[in-house]
Amino acid sequence: MRENPGTGASAEPHRLLRRQQARVPTLPEYLKQVRVQQKPKLSRRNAESKTGVSEHYIRDIETGQRQPSAHTIEQLIAGYQLIPPQARHVRELLAPPIDLTPTETLHSQVHRSQGLLDHMSILEDRGVLAAYVDPLLNVLLLNKHMLRAYPRLDEVGNVAPWIFGPYSRGVLTDRANEADQVVALLKAVMGRHRNAPQTTHLLSRLRPNNDFNRIWTTRTRIAYGRETTDYLRWRDQITGERFAASIYSTDVEVPDVVLYLAFHKRDNDIRGDT
Template sequence: MTSDPEHRRSPGSRHALPPRVPTIGNTVRRIRDERGYTRDYAAVMLLKISRSYLRDIERGRRIPGADLLELIILGYRLDSTLARHLRELRVAAVALDPTAVLARAVTGNPVLIAHLQSLNQRGELAAYIDPVWNVLACNEKFREATPGLERTGSIPVWMFSTHTKPILTDRPYELAYATASIRAITGCFRNAEQTRAVFHHLGPDTEFRATWSEDVRVVYGRDPSALMHAIHPVTGLPVTYSLTITSQSESVLLLILSPSPSPEDATSRETDG
């Protein structure tokens, strides 16, 4: 990779593009901007195509073929998650039923609702969600720990709301993670009404716009060892959650937040013992 300044923009000259539903065109453009490549250098030296062809791809006028897409992945030195993201964007979007339809299917299934109640009795926060992270049904402990979420039912929108400021201990990290997740999820389901709703609500949000423009990172899922640290809104005590998501069907996921003792609680028990 060359370091010749003629082939790179200075950081201050890069375009801070507003949040948009990911497409193959605007994502290739964002990655090139983030890498600092000029269009001439990227097209001619890295991809061996004309500048106008790359411009047409970035503006959504052309869809790169499979071979060219792999050349973009190689030439821009993308990691496996960004490579997966571009491959998903090149093919047709995955269809998704409206949230209301999915919610009726979940709430009308007594087995699923009984499972939520069982998890509640075990002290676990649980919710059935659609792939764009809209809550379809949840148990009482989940509802108790997420004040304000019921207003939109959208976890991404709730994450950037004022409701999470007193709750999330490491809020900047969680918002950056949420943004990377939103990028992956909405790219896959880019034609769904849920995706349009996310960008309708979050597009004007200053905090989301700033986080969106920081990088082009994409994440799929969450390692259960990546704990979420919070303050419980009812007890006011620190709590740590392990987050897991499992697929119940193509359109319904089960989100579980398993609380673990805070360091203060563990120390207190050791002292009592």
């Protein structure tokens, strides 16, 4: 199924959008991005004084002509004052990429695991929103509560295109936050699994969306999880009620499979707690 592209950057010239297409994360590109997005913006000469790495060496790293050492990477992390998720991302981009189990294999393993199926049934009986996904947020199995909160997610097959596509409009009440969250998460995961075919395939699905490209190419945020107080907020499409949920994720018995749980209550109740 093809999702309609977003409209947030539709007024930008087509030529500009072509130059700012989302690409698989690389160490040279990310290091350049964090340098130029420093406040104030750092030239390579000023970056040399902050990091202790020569201007010419920084240029060669950013253009892919030299592979930095681990020591140099630590100098850049300290000089650019990267926060822990960004620093981890840089280190993972320096390390060799990690393979990722094909989505079809994971789907089969989840549906053959009686333990995982039984656990999903228990969560459904308890009214907990739950889904098994792979690290790239490809949906492997979800319960009826999650499907009610994310209408037609089973058809779209991945959380990210669902968020940036038409089905999330009128459902997510803080869609901008969810878009920012999913991009930060995907950057981390795609950096780790940058050679996986699933990474290339998902980016090809998301790239036609102008909003996705804008966030991907202009922000350096990286996420390896989500604060439980950063609530997912949505409107029930049947009753019109607004809900909010704390999101939890945990690994399960099948490698490369993650269980996502959402413990929800009425949004007004949560806002009243804060």
